[in-house]
Amino acid sequence: MFSGLRAAQNPAYRPVRQFFVDSARTKSPDLFPNIFRKTAKEQTLFHKSALFPRIYLAKLQKPHELYEQQQNDNFACERSGHRLACVLATQGLTFCAEKLIVTPLMSGRFTRRCLIHVWCNFQNKIKDAAMVIRSMRNATIAIFWIVGPMVLPSAAQQPAAGTSAVQVIGLAGVKHKTKGALALDGGDLQFKYSKTKANVPLRTINDVVTDLDSERVFRGTVGTFTMFAPYGSGRFLSLFRSKIDTLTIKYRDESGALHGAIFTMALGKAEPFKKEMLAGGARTTIPIQDHPANTDAKPGAAKEKKP
Amino acid sequence: MKRTTCAALFIYGLLAFGAELTELRAQTVPPLAKKVSAIQVIMIHSDEIKLPAEFQVALYEDLIQQLQKQGGFQHVYRDGDRDAASAADLVVLHSTVRGFKKGSEMERNVTTVAGKTSIDIHCQFMDKDGKTLLEHDLNGKVAFFGANLRATYDFAKKAAKLAHDNFAAPRAS
Numbered sequence: 001m002f003s004g005l006r007a008a009q010n011p012a013y014r015p016v017r018q019f020f021v022d023s024a025r026t027k028s029p030d031l032f033p034n035i036f037r038k039t040a041k042e043q044t045l046f047h048k049s050a051l052f053p054r055i056y057l058a059k060l061q062k063p064h065e066l067y068e069q070q071q072n073d074n075f076a077c078e079r080s081g082h083r084l085a086c087v088l089a090t091q092g093l094t095f096c097a098e099k100l101i102v103t104p105l106m107s108g109r110f111t112r113r114c115l116i117h118v119w120c121n122f123q124n125k126i127k128d129a130a131m132v133i134r135s136m137r138n139a140t141i142a143i144f145w146i147v148g149p150m151v152l153p154s155a156a157q158q159p160a161a162g163t164s165a166v167q168v169i170g171l172a173g174v175k176h177k178t179k180g181a182l183a184l185d186g187g188d189l190q191f192k193y194s195k196t197k198a199n200v201p202l203r204t205i206n207d208v209v210t211d212l213d214s215e216r217v218f219r220g221t222v223g224t225f226t227m228f229a230p231y232g233s234g235r236f237l238s239l240f241r242s243k244i245d246t247l248t249i250k251y252r253d254e255s256g257a258l259h260g261a262i263f264t265m266a267l268g269k270a271e272p273f274k275k276e277m278l279a280g281g282a283r284t285t286i287p288i289q290d291h292p293a294n295t296d297a298k299p300g301a302a303k304e305k306k307p
Numbered sequence: 308m309k310r311t312t313c314a315a316l317f318i319y320g321l322l323a324f325g326a327e328l329t330e331l332r333a334q335t336v337p338p339l340a341k342k343v344s345a346i347q348v349i350m351i352h353s354d355e356i357k358l359p360a361e362f363q364v365a366l367y368e369d370l371i372q373q374l375q376k377q378g379g380f381q382h383v384y385r386d387g388d389r390d391a392a393s394a395a396d397l398v399v400l401h402s403t404v405r406g407f408k409k410g411s412e413m414e415r416n417v418t419t420v421a422g423k424t425s426i427d428i429h430c431q432f433m434d435k436d437g438k439t440l441l442e443h444d445l446n447g448k449v450a451f452f453g454a455n456l457r458a459t460y461d462f463a464k465k466a467a468k469l470a471h472d473n474f475a476a477p478r479a480s
Contacts, residue, residue: 169364211359241413
């Protein structure tokens with residue numbers, strides 16, 4: 001709509017302030033560049049509107065520099081009898097960035113139905129909405145960046161193969177709460193973590209038990225810090241919990257010594273894994289069909305089977 | 308009125324203190340002079356109390372790890388370990404769950420006062436012949452921070468200290 005928009009299309013130039021100047025209040029619009037004489041580039045920032053000939057679109061590249069020159073500019077403009085331009089420049093500096101500004105002085109000269117006024121307001125509203133959306137998008141990205149790895153551990157830390165699991169305690173040589181992948185390799189239960197493997201032969205497993213549990217979404221170091229968050233917000237964050245499955249095994253080593261290990265994994269992963277283990281030769285004291293977790297975890301699934 | 312309240316509080320305090328003393332006296336068994344070089348941990352039994360499998364395993368594993376960490380024993384044998392039969396002086400630790408209350412981590416975090424997880428375990432130290440050397444009731448709990456399984460760690464620390472204080476051989480300096 002405005003010829004001045006051509007300047008904005010130049011990728012090397014990105015205006016941070018822009019406003020309109022009514023040339024009807026000034027005798028010589030060519031004096032405007034004198035107000036912004038700080039840089040030569042800014043002299044090209046005044047463009048006549050094709051639609052509204054008396055309106056000039058002003059785009060200021062370095063408003064802070066202009067602000068410093070404000071007093072001198074005022075003096076120069078008063079002498080030239082172009083106070084309006086100075087007022088507009090000052091208000092343009094005071095208002096927020098990247099907005100089309102119709103100053104009170106100017107808006108008083110337009111009727112309410114004036115198209116330029118409506119257009120400027122419309123532009124401002126669009127820019128306001130865009131700014132809000134941009135802020136919300138940035139905030140959402142930041143939240144996902146922080147929370148994402150905790151909420152979606154399987155997506156954030158997808159192992160090469162097998163079921164993503166956390167070894168809580170029990171496996172020999174593996175630290176507590178080690179993240180890794182649980183898989184069946186031949187006749188062994190294999191826990192892979194950071195290029196290392198821990199194997200337990202399935203035939204030595206005496207008992208496999210699954211259960212349901214839950215854990216905080218915000219855990220670990222972040223979770224600890226949230227406990228000290230002000231105004232009880234740490235307590236509020238404690239309400240966010242994710243359900244998990246636990247898989248407990250008991251097995252004996254070569255000398256007959258009894259070991260136990262506990263794994264946690266995503267909800268719904270433990271039962272299928274237990275089935276695979278039992279098919280591979282492991283034993284259990286709680287058959288799958290009698291397991292309470294089955295009925296508790298998926299009541300909807302049980303209902304679906306009914307005609 | 309105020310005097311009556313103070314007197315009632317004082318009497319209540321005396322009674323509570325007396326009960327605590329009685330309990331302590333009943334619990335405390337004179338430490339035996341017998342020092343051993345090896346200890347065997349039997350899997351935790353929970354015949355009367357229904358204990359989730361993960362708690363049972365966590366109690367057992369934590370106990371073994373804490374005994375190894377405390378030191379004082381040359382060998383810490385697991386349940387069923389055939390090598391334990393060859394140990395000259397061995398004490399066997401049997402643990403039976405007497406009480407279990409599974410709390411809620413969320414309740415603990417939100418309310419601070421509710422949701423405590425607590426496990427009461429009767430520990431029995433026996434020699435190879437099955438003669439009881441020491442009996443003690445221990446408690447593992449998690450009251451404020453941590454997951455429910457942290458109660459097993461609390462118990463394991465206490466049990467390991469008890470075993471160390473009563474049976475561990477002093478380190479050669």
